Amino acid sequence: MIAMTQIIGLTGGIATGKSTVSKMLAEAGLPIVDADKIAWQVEGPGQPTTAKIAAHFGPQVLLADGRLNRPWLGKKVFSDPQALAELTAITSLPIQYAMLKATVAAGKTRPSAVILDVPLLFESGWQNVCDQVMVVTAPADVVLQRLMARNHLSKRDAQARIASQLPLAKKVAMADVVIDNGENVDKTRTTVLKWLKTINY
Structure with a gap:
């Protein structure tokens, strides 16, 4: 019997560190369907x-x-x-x-899971096609500082971008898995590796 490929939605708030977790999952061998990269194409x-x-x-x-x-x-x-x-x-x-085409192509390799990396996953309804949804979080003050530094934004502009998304607390409430990326990378990696064991990776 061939195990079915699970579709895992990966999201978070802006600057919570979703890309860090996505990279960890890719390093573990899971295919990533990256909405941002597809959008650029x-x-x-x-x-x-x-x-x-x-x-x-x-x-x-x-x-x-x-x-x-x-x-x-x-x-x-x-x-x-x-x-x-x-x-x-x-x-x-x-x-x-374009994302659906990429997901189907990734699934043909029969991995244990395909990761849908979507910043606005809940806002765009992608949770409806996922077996699980993983939300990456970080404290509000950390997020603000990260966003200002990363995008060279004023505090006002950074706050406007944060406010344009669904509040992080609401995303967490709808999540199946929550990854806290507010402290250090090693702790985040430990949490990710622990989760990987739950999908029989």
């Missing part, structure tokens, strides 16, 4: 979705080489909920389709 130069974004938000959203001007777009949508909803309406279906 779908929204790349010359792509239909990129053209739709430019048609909606204006030519200033594009750089000279056809790439999205992500700093400009990010500042606009994270300070305007309506603009964020409009961008999501343009990009969500193409990204979801």
Whole structure:
């Protein structure tokens, strides 16, 4: 009898360290379907979705080489909920389709699990296709400092980005597995390795 591949949703709040956990899972041999990487492909130069974004938000959203001007777009949508909803309406279906194709391809290798690495997993409904959902957390003050340093943001802009997402506490309440990434990497790795044993990895 061949064991079924489990689909594990991986998410967290912005700057909680989801990418750190994703890297650990990849190092353990699990395939990662990364929503951010897929979004960059779908929204790349010359792509239909990129053209739709430019048609909606204006030519200033594009750089000279056809790439999205992500700093400009990010500042606009994270300070305007309506603009964020409009961008999501343009990009969500193409990204979801590309993710489903990538998930099916990963599942054909028959691993014990495929990881869906999705920052806005609950917001976009991906929990409905997952066998388990893992949420990565960190204290609010740590998250704020990480985000300001990582993205070179003011405190106000960083708080706006955090506020644009579903509150972390609500994500934790809906999680099957919670990974605390607020202290040190070694402790996080220990928690991840302990979880891996539960899926008969």
